[in-house]
Amino acid sequence: MVEPNEGHVRRLTEAYVREFQSSAISHARSLEVLVDGISHGARTYAPFPLRIVQAQGAWITDTAGHRLLDYWQGHYANILGHNPPEVTSFLIESLQHASGLQTGLPEEQEIEYCELLAKATGSERVRLTTSGTLATMYALMIARAHTGRKVVVKVGGGWHGANPLALKGVAHNESGYDSVDSAGVSPTADDEIIITCFNDVEALERVFASQGDRIAAFIFEPCPSVAGFIPASRAYMETARRLTYHYGASLILDEVITGFRYCASGVQRLYGIQADISTYGKIIGGGMPIAAVTGRDDLLSLTSEHAHPRVWFNGGTYSAHPLSLTGGLSMLRHLVSNEQTVYEVLARRGRALRQGIERVMAERGILARCTADGNEIVQGGSLSSVYFPKQADLQPQGPDDLNDPRLCDVQMRETVLKLGLLLHGVNVVHGLGALSMAHGDREIAATCEAFDRLAEEIQDSR
């Protein structure tokens, strides 16, 4: 099938190859040693990804010295921008005082870090690990041990890392989100992972009514990245809480992206909901690798060496790494003490950016919208995605709408925006990404200008 933007994509690809020759050379070299040339699937795209050498604030610099505005911001981890002094100053100081690299011993700062995280998130217990993937895997193991059941319910498109207990329904295919995504997972995964549709209250009710006594956990992201961060409706969140409680399953909120993104806590605080178990990552490390499983004492205590049954949440050479604790602590302290300003500023700038993009696209006759304007609970913030609805009245509720090529021009979002905006000095992921505190008026204006120039080209290519 010929995609509608085929000719434009070809021209963009040729221009990209010419402009980013230096990254092409690095890519060829990387392919000699790295599978696909990278260490994370989200970091590559055709024809090859930019290789960068520096990142500061809102900006990244590639191997040829091009400076680009960045909306990926460390997989959405860098809420203060790249390498912010609020974090790096503490890391430097730490290394200058014989602390920082691995010790493998309980660190004093681990206690303060966990106290702060527990207090901010209203959690009874915390256990640290190194990645969001491990955090969600342990969370599901805890829920399974607690309930003595196996079935995990997750939403189509939901991403909880490459966690084998939730690797179904991540990729969109012709029939939606319904297949096991990876080879090598347990052959029972298909039966043990049930996919439901995000923000669809009736669908969730049907799943629990038919399978409730088999369900160990319902896990979901309150604002799924694959849904352009559209927030869960109040009704959906309340239904999730009510049904899991009623059927004795655990409610796991995966706050790896949303944690400390909309307030200095989990976004669940804004809903007035407390999950049984929550997972955090990204922002809570301040740019260093750390992740946490938090929640009820009786559930987290199943990871104790005295517990029966016991969840073997017990490894991790680099768990609670000293520099990760230092980076994370400086970030958490900053966000907690500046909560009144940070989130208000991000919301204001996010709104200006979304409105600016929609305006320049409309002025060129292109129907483009930004997601995540917010709802009555989560105000539109710093995360958003640009999409191209085929009908002006489309009101996407989640990934099923945004990633269905019958409803939206997905290629325009994923390929035309990606390459076209890079050529105008802006790096977006899935249509936009994350604004940070380092994205000020100048950066927002430059972004809108880049969208405008690309919009003009799209207009010309039609």
Ligand SMILES: Cc1ncc(COP(=O)(O)O)c(C=O)c1O
């Ligand atoms: C919601 C969510 N959960 C879990 C993960 C996995 O985290 P990590 O990449 O740190 O393993 C991610 C990563 O993007 C995520 O977005």
